[in-house]
Amino acid sequence: MKKDEVPQDGDNLHHGTFKQLFYAVDNSGDYTTASSVGWEPENVALDQAWEEVEKRVAETRAKVEAGTVSPIAYYMERTLLDLPLLASKAGKWGWQVKRHMQPGVFKNLSxxxxxxxxxxxxxxxxxxxxxELLPFQRPQ
Structure with a gap:
């Protein structure tokens, strides 16, 4: 794409603080870099993805408040981790982390x-x- 065709549809996700770097062709036909504040279809897709994350975090928060899962489950969702990645970071097997998500087991953790x-x-x-369940915020 030409440098003057790089999308500038406005960044509704990061409020203009985040710019993407694209490679584009300048007037002399050479590749150069060009920044973009967003492309509407991409911004809409990202916004929908963040809405899904917010929904999952809220659902998990409700489960913690109801006493059916431990705060580990909430913070796993809040930090965008999945079970295998959390287990790896914790140095535990997945089944052990899943067990730690049970309120009774969580209370007895060292x-x-x-x-x-x-x-x-x-x-x-x-x-x-x-x-304590700290609120979830989209990254800025």
Whole structure:
């Protein structure tokens, strides 16, 4: 695409703070870089994806508040991790992490294991141990 054809449809996701880098052809036919604040179809798709993430986080939060899963499940969703990745980061098998998501098992986790999870989630061990559920925010 030509440099003057790089999409500039407005970035409804990052409010103009994020720009993408594209390679485009300039007037002399050479490749050059051009920045873009967004392309409407891409922005719509990203917005829909973030809405789905927000829905999943809210559903998991409700399960924690209902006492059916532990805060580990909430923070896993909040930090956009899946079970295999969280297990890998925690140095545990997937079945062990899944077991830690049971409220009764979670209450008996060691302070070392709570600290390990808290570090992965970027929160304090006290926040995790108390079951405080910090709000989810889209990245800026």
């Amino acid at each position: 302070t070392t294991m709570i600290a390990r999870y808290a570090d992965i989630f970027g929160i304090s061990p006290e926040t995790l141990q108390k079951g």
